[in-house]
Amino acid sequence: MHNIKDLRKNLDHFKKKLLDRNFVFKTENFEKLDKYNRKLISEKESLEQKKGILSKSKDKSNFEKSKKISEDISKISKEQITAQHKLNELLHILPNLAKDDVPIGKDEKSNKLIKKFGTIKDFDFKPKSHVDLGLKFNQIDFETASKLSGSRFVILRNKIALLERALTNFMLDIHTTRFGYMEISPPLIVNEDVMFGTGQLPKFEEDQFEIKFENSDQRKFLIPTAEVVLTNLVRKSLINKDQLPQRFVSSTPCFRKEAGSYGKDTKGIFRQHQFHKVELVSIIEPNKCLTELERMLNCAKYILEKLELPFQIILLSTGDMGFSAEKTYDIEVWIPSENKYREISSCSSCGTFQARRMGAKYKSQNGNDFVGTLNGSGLAVGRLIIALLENNQNEDGSITIPNVLKKYMNNLEKI
RNA sequence: GGAGAGGUGGCCGAGUGGUUGAAGGCGCACGCUUGGAAAGCGUGUAAACGGGAAACCGUUUCGAGGGUUCGAAUCCCUCUCUCUCCGCCA
Numbered sequence: 001m002h003n004i005k006d007l008r009k010n011l012d013h014f015k016k017k018l019l020d021r022n023f024v025f026k027t028e029n030f031e032k033l034d035k036y037n038r039k040l041i042s043e044k045e046s047l048e049q050k051k052g053i054l055s056k057s058k059d060k061s062n063f064e065k066s067k068k069i070s071e072d073i074s075k076i077s078k079e080q081i082t083a084q085h086k087l088n089e090l091l092h093i094l095p096n097l098a099k100d101d102v103p104i105g106k107d108e109k110s111n112k113l114i115k116k117f118g119t120i121k122d123f124d125f126k127p128k129s130h131v132d133l134g135l136k137f138n139q140i141d142f143e144t145a146s147k148l149s150g151s152r153f154v155i156l157r158n159k160i161a162l163l164e165r166a167l168t169n170f171m172l173d174i175h176t177t178r179f180g181y182m183e184i185s186p187p188l189i190v191n192e193d194v195m196f197g198t199g200q201l202p203k204f205e206e207d208q209f210e211i212k213f214e215n216s217d218q219r220k221f222l223i224p225t226a227e228v229v230l231t232n233l234v235r236k237s238l239i240n241k242d243q244l245p246q247r248f249v250s251s252t253p254c255f256r257k258e259a260g261s262y263g264k265d266t267k268g269i270f271r272q273h274q275f276h277k278v279e280l281v282s283i284i285e286p287n288k289c290l291t292e293l294e295r296m297l298n299c300a301k302y303i304l305e306k307l308e309l310p311f312q313i314i315l316l317s318t319g320d321m322g323f324s325a326e327k328t329y330d331i332e333v334w335i336p337s338e339n340k341y342r343e344i345s346s347c348s349s350c351g352t353f354q355a356r357r358m359g360a361k362y363k364s365q366n367g368n369d370f371v372g373t374l375n376g377s378g379l380a381v382g383r384l385i386i387a388l389l390e391n392n393q394n395e396d397g398s399i400t401i402p403n404v405l406k407k408y409m410n411n412l413e414k415i
Numbered sequence: 416g417g418a419g420a421g422g423u424g425g426c427c428g429a430g431u432g433g434u435u436g437a438a439g440g441c442g443c444a445c446g447c448u449u450g451g452a453a454a455g456c457g458u459g460u461a462a463a464c465g466g467g468a469a470a471c472c473g474u475u476u477c478g479a480g481g482g483u484u485c486g487a488a489u490c491c492c493u494c495u496c497u498c499u500c501c502g503c504c505a
Contacts, residue, residue, distance in 0.1 A: 038464095038465065038466090041464075041465055041474080042465065042466075042473090042474090044474080045464095045465070045466095045473060045474045045475085046473085046474090048473090048474060048475080049473070049474075051485090051486090052474090052486095054485070054486090055433080055485060055486045062485070063484095063485035063486090064485080065485085066485045066486080067484095067485065069485095070485085218495085237425095238425055238462095240425085240443090363425080363443085368425095368461095368462085
């Protein structure tokens with residue numbers, strides 16, 4: 001969410017920057033509503049002032065007058081609240097503005113390759129897809145999963161299930177011990193306010209799984225990513241400057257409807273309704289966001305380096321970035337069966353955009369100010385399984401376990 | 416599921432109808448004190464919104480919403496959250 005005062009002052013700038021993100025901001029609407037709303041506010045306030053004076057007088061002759069004013073106030077208040085709601089609706093769907101070094105473009109075609117890492121293995125046989133590899137002993141089982149839960153679910157068995165756990169533990173250990181993230185085990189169901197805070201609501205409701213509770217005034221949702229809970233750990237709080245930065249890591253299942261992606265990645269475990277992800281979140285002074293983004297990217301990158309998987313880093317264009325992001329790097333890992341790189345991590349700085357939605361502040365020299373927030377996958381476990389199976393496969397269909405992972409795999413050499 | 420207690424400022428905590436934005440304490444900031452620090456003393460210290468270039472001014476806010484009243488942190492209703500006890504349960 002943007003500072004409405006900034007919006008007022010630099011309407012044209014916002015309009016232009018939002019257009020870079022393919023968002024058409026109808027500034028005339030905004031201006032009209034904003035002015036009307038403020039007019040109502042000042043009318044209301046002057047009446048309230050009059051009423052306040054009358055109420056203090058204890059003079060019975062004023063009681064009638066005061067009552068009349070109360071009625072007027074309530075009328076104007078109602079109108080003002082309606083106007084405010086309409087204004088908020090406009091404000092709440094404005095995406096964050098992209099930083100100046102973000103390439104401008106309509107979609108992923110304008111993304112910028114930053115660098116490639118590692119070497120792509122030259123197989124002397126035709127590499128199998130993870131789906132085929134998983135068929136061995138039925139260790140990746142879509143058939144049973146669809147019987148139980150429908151499409152886009154999977155059952156991992158035996159050594160592949162172990163691999164999922166091993167990768168998760170490996171990543172958590174690195175992020176906590178090497179990079180100083182605090183491990184969090186959060187709830188997987190959150191209130192709508194929390195979903196609003198990180199920007200999943202109101203605009204992307206169709207992608208979320210809602211949970212029914214019997215007695216609750218708040219709607220509840222399954223988290224689509226741990227970013228939602230980890231970032232909101234600081235919602236509605238005031239943090240001392242010496243308590244920053246705060247870095248959190250969590251491994252959770254994530255739940256997404258994947259609405260609008262029918263027919264996309266239907267084969268395999270690349271795109272599921274439920275998947276495991278290790279997520280990194282930083283809460284930091286806003287002016288340090290961009291250096292923190294580089295740091296976070298390095299934390300995610302380190303995992304792939306240790307696992308010796310080839311990957312590339314991409315700077316997303318304005319057209320490909322998420323709603324709350326001001327700058328995003330994707331890490332894409334090499335997938336032999338597809339002969340291309342695919343996304344395995346997305347690291348974003350959100351500036352103060354989410355903090356405004358959450359009411360998360362810190363004490364700075366010049367008074368209280370909104371914190372900066374960042375999030376990144378470190379990494380997506382399901383996709384990492386794909387990459388590992390496919391890149392480490394041998395001709396006989398076995399999978400070589402990378403050295404760093406062996407101790408997490410009960411010293412297994414191969415699957 | 417049954418019974419009870421409670422949600423007040425950054426935090427703790429007074430306050431049951433009329434200058435209470437709210438005593439007191441802690442914390443924080445500044446000053447004095449000190450060789451320096453601690454302690455001590457003094458002063459200051461909420462947020463949101465609106466107006467203003469600013470100084471500053473105005474309005475709102477005591478869990479949320481509604482009601483009673485000329486006037487509500489205080490009375491009434493609904494909801495919500497937290498805690499305690501009992502029951503049930505992984």
